Amino acid sequence: VKADVAIVGAGVIGLSLAWELRRRELAVVVVEKGEPGREASHAAGGMLAWCDDQLPAPLVPLAELSAKLYPEFVREIEATSGVSVDLRTHGTIVFDHGEPQLRQVACRRLTAKELVELEPDIQPVSQNIQYWQEASVDPRILTQALAKAAKHRGAHVAHGEPALALETQAGRVTGVKTERALFSAPIVVNCGGAWAAQLSTPLDPTPSPTRPVKGQMLALVSREGRTGADARASIVRHVVRTPEVYIIPRSDGRIVIGATVEEAGFDKRTDAATIQRLHRSAADVVPELAHARIHETWAGLRPGSPDNLPILGATSLPGYFVATGHYRDGIMLAPATACLVAKTICGEPLEYDLSRFSCSRFATWGGFPVCRAI
Numbered sequence: 001v002k003a004d005v006a007i008v009g010a011g012v013i014g015l016s017l018a019w020e021l022r023r024r025e026l027a028v029v030v031v032e033k034g035e036p037g038r039e040a041s042h043a044a045g046g047m048l049a050w051c052d053d054q055l056p057a058p059l060v061p062l063a064e065l066s067a068k069l070y071p072e073f074v075r076e077i078e079a080t081s082g083v084s085v086d087l088r089t090h091g092t093i094v095f096d097h098g099e100p101q102l103r104q105v106a107c108r109r110l111t112a113k114e115l116v117e118l119e120p121d122i123q124p125v126s127q128n129i130q131y132w133q134e135a136s137v138d139p140r141i142l143t144q145a146l147a148k149a150a151k152h153r154g155a156h157v158a159h160g161e162p163a164l165a166l167e168t169q170a171g172r173v174t175g176v177k178t179e180r181a182l183f184s185a186p187i188v189v190n191c192g193g194a195w196a197a198q199l200s201t202p203l204d205p206t207p208s209p210t211r212p213v214k215g216q217m218l219a220l221v222s223r224e225g226r227t228g229a230d231a232r233a234s235i236v237r238h239v240v241r242t243p244e245v246y247i248i249p250r251s252d253g254r255i256v257i258g259a260t261v262e263e264a265g266f267d268k269r270t271d272a273a274t275i276q277r278l279h280r281s282a283a284d285v286v287p288e289l290a291h292a293r294i295h296e297t298w299a300g301l302r303p304g305s306p307d308n309l310p311i312l313g314a315t316s317l318p319g320y321f322v323a324t325g326h327y328r329d330g331i332m333l334a335p336a337t338a339c340l341v342a343k344t345i346c347g348e349p350l351e352y353d354l355s356r357f358s359c360s361r362f363a364t365w366g367g368f369p370v371c372r373a374i
């Protein structure tokens with residue numbers, strides 16, 4: 001198979017990039033070891049948390065760009081795929097956060113009375129209540145819609161076999177191979193998420209030192225099984241965040257609750273006691289949730305990096321690029337990442353300097369990637 005660009009990994013990042021490159025009419029193949037969109041992007045809560053002032057400072061411009069791009073990104077994907085990705089813009093209610101940052105014009109304090117008016121079923125568990133003008137999507141639907149839209153626009157998605165190694169010739173990349181196939185392309189982009197470090201490259205150190213960071217989640221439905229068309233059935237309308245837990249309503253009536261942050265290798269098992277603890281923490285703030293039925297539990301693997309910032313852009317191997325390490329924010333950062341990495345690949349001017357996210361910030365020590373500067 002020949003293409004202009006071969007992308008390894010069909011998660012939200014690889015698929016958004018494929019979509020963005022197809023808009024520039026480049027021939028794109030996406031190589032996926034499993035099914036498209038079934039790893040971290042399937043496990044995510046889908047909060048678009050661009051108001052969070054605890055975001056690391058280097059991420060703020062990317063979050064702001066994503067906030068700007070998201071409405072049009074969703075509109076185009078929905079129009080092309082015919083699938084609604086459940087973009088919800090009611091906003092987020094946040095408990096026990098610090099003072100709202102002044103730069104966040106989209107944040108304000110709420111009194112207990114205002115809270116009750118907004119969400120009658122939420123307990124004012126503290127005096128420190130804020131409203132943030134954020135949004136959420138259903139990340140499972142978003143990745144399926146992205147896959148459909150990218151294919152519709154002519155991207156080829158080859159799934160079921162891992163990319164094993166890069167092909168190189170005369171010091172530059174010429175493609176990527178699986179056990180049975182060679183995908184020839186002058187540009188290869190590693191969007192392999194938590195597995196990105198496993199793709200063998202002729203380079204040492206690996207330019208994508210990601211690690212899996214496990215997150216356990218659960219979804220609740222009300223006992224009466226109010227899902228589907230009756231959107232008013234949902235117990236809460238806003239995303240709710242406390243220091244212990246977050247609660248994300250979906251328009252089909254499910255309520256998603258998360259999440260743990262665990263260094264547990266590639267283990268995706270859930271643990272009943274942990275799920276119960278998350279459920280209890282959610283019920284502390286929305287008591288009605290204590291009576292809701294557990295519909296599903298799962299765990300996924302966030303792509304962490306040594307400094308937990310994304311790894312974006314060119315590597316020292318000509319033709320080889322990386323777009324991974326999005327850790328807790330890959331759903332939010334997908335449109336900005338796709339836009340900036342596509343521009344880098346195409347040599348277009350960038351509105352943001354991506355050098356902060358270059359893989360060159362990592363050096364190896366004793367075989368383990370370590371961070372040069374945080």
Ligand SMILES: Cc1cc2nc3c(=O)[nH]c(=O)nc-3n(C[C@H](O)[C@H](O)[C@H](O)COP(=O)(O)OP(=O)(O)OC[C@H]3O[C@@H](n4cnc5c(N)ncnc54)[C@H](O)[C@@H]3O)c2cc1C
Binds near residue numbers: 045049
């Ligand atoms: C519990 C949890 C909650 C989260 N909540 C949020 C949230 O609310 N908001 C938010 O913005 N983000 C959230 N995230 C983070 C977000 O899910 C990730 O940052 C994002 O999904 C990363 O996307 P990705 O495409 O890089 O990775 P993935 O979705 O994991 O995709 C990588 C893909 O690459 C494939 N792959 C890897 N290696 C190879 C290979 N060698 N050959 C072929 N294919 C390969 C994998 O099979 C996989 O499909 C959450 C994550 C978790 C786990």
